[in-house]
Amino acid sequence: MRSVEEHRRTLLALVDELPPETVPIAGALGRVLAADVVAAVDLPGFDNSAMDGYAVRSADLDGAAPGAPVVLDVDGDIAAGDTTRHVLRPGTAMRIMTGAPLPEGADAVVPVELSDGGVDRVSLDLAAEPGRHLRRRGEDVRAGDVVLRGGVRVTPGRLALIAAANLAEVAVVRRPRVAVVSTGDELLPPGSSLAHGEIVDSNGPMLSALVRAAGVELVHSAHLRDDPEALGALLADVPGEPDLVLTTGGVSMGAYDTVKEVLSRDGRVDFVKVAMRPGMPQGSGVVGARRTPIITLPGNPVSSFVSFHVFVLPVLRALSGLDPEVPTTTATATRGWASVAGKVELTRVVLDAEGVRPSGGQGSHMLGALAEATHLAVVDAATSEIHPGDEVRLLPLVGQD
Ligand SMILES: Nc1nc2c(c(=O)[nH]1)N[C@H]1C(S)=C(S)[C@@H](COP(=O)(O)OP(=O)(O)OC[C@H]3O[C@@H](n4cnc5c(N)ncnc54)[C@H](O)[C@@H]3O)O[C@H]1N2
Numbered sequence: 001m002r003s004v005e006e007h008r009r010t011l012l013a014l015v016d017e018l019p020p021e022t023v024p025i026a027g028a029l030g031r032v033l034a035a036d037v038v039a040a041v042d043l044p045g046f047d048n049s050a051m052d053g054y055a056v057r058s059a060d061l062d063g064a065a066p067g068a069p070v071v072l073d074v075d076g077d078i079a080a081g082d083t084t085r086h087v088l089r090p091g092t093a094m095r096i097m098t099g100a101p102l103p104e105g106a107d108a109v110v111p112v113e114l115s116d117g118g119v120d121r122v123s124l125d126l127a128a129e130p131g132r133h134l135r136r137r138g139e140d141v142r143a144g145d146v147v148l149r150g151g152v153r154v155t156p157g158r159l160a161l162i163a164a165a166n167l168a169e170v171a172v173v174r175r176p177r178v179a180v181v182s183t184g185d186e187l188l189p190p191g192s193s194l195a196h197g198e199i200v201d202s203n204g205p206m207l208s209a210l211v212r213a214a215g216v217e218l219v220h221s222a223h224l225r226d227d228p229e230a231l232g233a234l235l236a237d238v239p240g241e242p243d244l245v246l247t248t249g250g251v252s253m254g255a256y257d258t259v260k261e262v263l264s265r266d267g268r269v270d271f272v273k274v275a276m277r278p279g280m281p282q283g284s285g286v287v288g289a290r291r292t293p294i295i296t297l298p299g300n301p302v303s304s305f306v307s308f309h310v311f312v313l314p315v316l317r318a319l320s321g322l323d324p325e326v327p328t329t330t331a332t333a334t335r336g337w338a339s340v341a342g343k344v345e346l347t348r349v350v351l352d353a354e355g356v357r358p359s360g361g362q363g364s365h366m367l368g369a370l371a372e373a374t375h376l377a378v379v380d381a382a383t384s385e386i387h388p389g390d391e392v393r394l395l396p397l398v399g400q401d
């Protein structure tokens with residue numbers, strides 16, 4: 001049986017980082033930077049005021065104190081956006097607003113609260129040390145600085161930094177394009193009237209949702225019956241030019257395991273057993289003239305869900321230019337549970353303020369426990385029991401809040 005690590009390596013060998021493209025920054029959220037981002041301007045771009053108040057020469061306020069104010073003439077106003085290069089005459093103050101450029105000669109700002117708020121003359125109650133309430137040009141970022149490294153995802157905060165660095169466009173890795181195909185004669189769309197023996201295709205909607213929640217483009221989704229001809233034709237030329245095809249169902253030992261039957265024929269897809277539970281039967285390889293990478297996931301709904309997190313997500317990350325390793329956390333078990341020895345067990349768990357505990361029934365057909373689950377606990381093959389108080393490694397569920 002293949003180890004989880006070995007199978008993940010096999011899958012990662014099928015893909016490379018996708019090429020870069022330049023997009024307006026409004027479309028960059030969630031994308032991965034294809035190159036370092038270099039600031040086009042200093043931040044702040046000019047010395048400016050951190051407070052609404054009065055720009056002064058600090059020497060003019062020597063000795064000012066509550067009850068012993070210094071009174072200065074006010075030589076005009078400077079608002080944010082004022083592009084005039086003002087000069088502060090010695091012995092005067094200028095009214096200045098937050099973010100407005102500091103006049104030449106000023107070396108401090110006195111907040112309006114420490115004055116009588118005068119417009120022509122102002123009485124200032126406190127001495128100001130040089131540099132007080134100023135924001136200096138370039139103190140945050142210098143033009144030419146690398147502000148973000150390639151390979152990181154654009155978050156709202158990073159997007160703000162790119163915009164402030166005066167860049168209208170940014171180079172990002174092309175978004176992976178994924179097709180999802182569920183297979184099985186027993187499957188009908190949600191809302192159908194179900195005859196005895198028929199069930200709803202939940203893997204199709206689930207995988208499509210996981211793909212989207214992972215920030216990836218879903219270019220095609222379909223359900224096919226267990227018809228080798230139709231499946232063979234679809235997989236020979238999957239619509240939407242995907243970078244990755246996902247199938248579910250038909251990969252184990254059954255008489256109607258069509259995915260395995262069709263894809264075993266030309267030898268470009270391998271079907272293996274991986275030492276994990278759930279998610280043991282797996283397949284991978286390439287299909288069609290474009291040699292599109294394919295991952296064939298098991299049909300049991302939870303097996304498919306878990307396999308997405310353990311195998312598909314690292315591949316999507318690699319295509320997107322991210323480190324394939326999904327960051328994990330740890331937490332303390334508040335309840336114990338049994339785990340199968342010799343296989344990596346992925347238990348659906350709930351993490352809350354107390355710690356981590358299993359979320360409901362763990363059968364690979366049981367979707368009920370997904371209502372509450374926040375993570376998958378990754379229990380290694382050498383461990384057969386988790387005890388209360390044990391540290392457990394946790395893989396976050398895609399799209400979880
Ligand atoms: N004799 C053996 N039987 C099975 C083995 C084995 O090693 N020897 N492995 C078991 C394990 S583990 C798994 S996992 C499943 C994998 O089966 P398949 O990938 O071939 O999937 P199917 O047989 O098509 O379906 C399994 C199960 O899941 C339901 N299903 C399938 N597709 C969907 C869908 N889109 N939405 C919701 N539910 C779906 C299907 O009705 C079956 O109940 O094989 C075990 N058997």
Ligand code: MOO
Pocket residue numbers: 276277278279280281298300303304364
């Ligand atoms: O390994 Mo199957 O994926 O347990 O149910």
